[in-house]
Amino acid sequence: MHWAEVIAEDLAKNCERPLIATGISPTGIIHVGSLREAITGESVRSAVEALGKEVRLIYLIDSFDPLRKRYDFLPEEYEKYVGMPISRIPCPCGKHRNYAHHFVQPFLDAVRSLEVNCEVIWTHELYERGAFAQCIDKTFTKRKEVIDILHEVTGKEADENYAPYNPLCQRCGRFTRPLFDTYKYPTVEYECSCGYHGICDVRSGEGKLTWRLEWPAKWVIFGTSAEPFGKDHAAAGGSYDSGKRIVTEIYGGKAPYPIPYEFVQLKGVGQMHKSLGCPVTGLDAIMMTPPEVLNYLFLRVLPSRCIDYDSGMGILDIADEYDRMEVKYFQKEWQDSEDNSVRAYVLAQHNHIPEKLPLQVPYRHLVSIVQMASNYKEVMDILSRNVDFSGATDEDIRRLQRRCDCVRYWLNGFAPDAVKFSVLQSLPPFMEISMNEKVFFQALVRRMNDCSWTADEINSILSQVAKDSPLGQKAAYKALYKIIIGKEAGPRLGFFLSSLDKKFVINRLVQASS
Ligand SMILES: [Zn+2]
Numbered sequence: 001m002h003w004a005e006v007i008a009e010d011l012a013k014n015c016e017r018p019l020i021a022t023g024i025s026p027t028g029i030i031h032v033g034s035l036r037e038a039i040t041g042e043s044v045r046s047a048v049e050a051l052g053k054e055v056r057l058i059y060l061i062d063s064f065d066p067l068r069k070r071y072d073f074l075p076e077e078y079e080k081y082v083g084m085p086i087s088r089i090p091c092p093c094g095k096h097r098n099y100a101h102h103f104v105q106p107f108l109d110a111v112r113s114l115e116v117n118c119e120v121i122w123t124h125e126l127y128e129r130g131a132f133a134q135c136i137d138k139t140f141t142k143r144k145e146v147i148d149i150l151h152e153v154t155g156k157e158a159d160e161n162y163a164p165y166n167p168l169c170q171r172c173g174r175f176t177r178p179l180f181d182t183y184k185y186p187t188v189e190y191e192c193s194c195g196y197h198g199i200c201d202v203r204s205g206e207g208k209l210t211w212r213l214e215w216p217a218k219w220v221i222f223g224t225s226a227e228p229f230g231k232d233h234a235a236a237g238g239s240y241d242s243g244k245r246i247v248t249e250i251y252g253g254k255a256p257y258p259i260p261y262e263f264v265q266l267k268g269v270g271q272m273h274k275s276l277g278c279p280v281t282g283l284d285a286i287m288m289t290p291p292e293v294l295n296y297l298f299l300r301v302l303p304s305r306c307i308d309y310d311s312g313m314g315i316l317d318i319a320d321e322y323d324r325m326e327v328k329y330f331q332k333e334w335q336d337s338e339d340n341s342v343r344a345y346v347l348a349q350h351n352h353i354p355e356k357l358p359l360q361v362p363y364r365h366l367v368s369i370v371q372m373a374s375n376y377k378e379v380m381d382i383l384s385r386n387v388d389f390s391g392a393t394d395e396d397i398r399r400l401q402r403r404c405d406c407v408r409y410w411l412n413g414f415a416p417d418a419v420k421f422s423v424l425q426s427l428p429p430f431m432e433i434s435m436n437e438k439v440f441f442q443a444l445v446r447r448m449n450d451c452s453w454t455a456d457e458i459n460s461i462l463s464q465v466a467k468d469s470p471l472g473q474k475a476a477y478k479a480l481y482k483i484i485i486g487k488e489a490g491p492r493l494g495f496f497l498s499s500l501d502k503k504f505v506i507n508r509l510v511q512a513s514s
């Protein structure tokens with residue numbers, strides 16, 4: 001059984017209406033690791049659903065967190081917002097409701113394309129409608145116990161002045177410390193470092209629990225049954241450990257089934273976002289990896305295993321692997337060692353498994369074709385020379401189009417130069433072409449004139465003619481790349497040439513050999 005199915009069985013057995021919580025802190029750039037969390041949550045949700053249980057997945061956005069510092073990608077004027085909740089800071093581009101929306105909305109839109117079936121919840125709205133009030137009340141009335149728990153769990157010295165809840169100063173808009181003695185539900189007074197003395201109402205978004213207290217409070221509010229979270233929270237003495245005790249001893253609730261996950265490492269990164277201090281963001285990963293492949297990438301290993309996200313050639317490898325598992329699934333034939341990968345393929349469909357093997361166009365071929373075409377219609381024209389679309393479904397076409405969009409995004413910022421090329425519209429006037437090369441091209445023209453224009457046929461002609469040429473195969477192929485794309489290497493020739501117009505190729509060979 002796949003790990004998501006193991007967790008799902010546990011939840012289905014032990015919870016009446018399982019609820020899975022995932023979340024994100026949108027204080028700055030959204031990392032690829034956030035995708036792992038969303039996909040892990042969705043895979044468990046759909047596995048519970050497959051067992052016939054009603055189940056919810058919520059996506060909690062920590063929109064009431066303070067801005068911790070002015071990041072390099074923020075304009076200087078943002079210095080003045082440090083310490084304020086990000087739901088109350090203006091958006092940097094002027095098009096979003098606030099700072100939190102600015103960073104998380106594009107990501108949320110993109111996550112939809114992964115068919116993550118979640119309800120989005122903004123933490124600042126929970127505070128504003130008083131959802132935390134009962135828990136906040138308990139942190140004041142049982143503050144001594146809270147301090148003891150934190151001391152015991154973290155091993156750090158007990159801090160008698162610890163404030164589990166921070167009022168938001170009405171004058172300067174920053175979080176500040178409460179005057180504990182003045183607490184009487186639902187209000188507490190505070191004296192801010194800005195000099196302001198005020199009263200805050202814990203039911204109305206005028207203050208916030210600290211992270212170690214807020215997390216378990218969310219478990220109580222939603223009755224969370226399971227939650228994936230980064231392994232840093234899972235460390236001994238970390239916030240899951242303290243949360244477990246606080247939820248039972250202070251709030252009177254239950255801790256969720258923990259799904260700690262390892263971080264995602266970036267490999268082969270591009271040059272795109274140096275200014276952000278982050279070469280590949282979560283949004284980039286969604287834009288350049290087909291959604292079904294991205295789901296598969298995160299589901300094929302245990303959450304406790306580190307994942308390398310390779311934004312270079314690795315994307316092509318994983319897309320090929322996905323397509324291979326898809327074929328195996330539909331042919332109902334695979335090795336025992338591939339069990340887990342085939343299950344991961346199934347789970348990546350979120351309970352919408354196609355009825356038959358979808359149309360597959362090798363991802364590597366798309367990388368070439370997208371570079372030969374200037375728009376999607378041209379892509380389809382080129383593909384139809386080699387691919388039979390007669391049985392293609394609407395979903396097949398949608399998937400193909402999405403894959404082309406991903407390839408284009410990848411080529412624009414992340415693909416290694418070695419795979420990039422463009423077809424020379426005419427032969428450069430001073431290109432050096434040797435006598436042997438000319439003879440090779442002439443021989444090709446004679447054989448190609450009346451061949452059928454398929455990858456297989458072209459391949460067999462190429463290898464025969466190149467073998468007979470004094471150039472040798474390697475130099476012969478190099479010569480072909482030279483006159484067509486002006487490089488020494490390129491996409492696989494058989495498929496590549498068959499994707500070009502036959503007349504165009506023959507004309508080029510004739511020109512180059514004259
Ligand atoms: Zn904006």
Ligand SMILES: [Zn+2]
Binds near residue numbers: 170172173193196
């Ligand atoms: Zn203040």
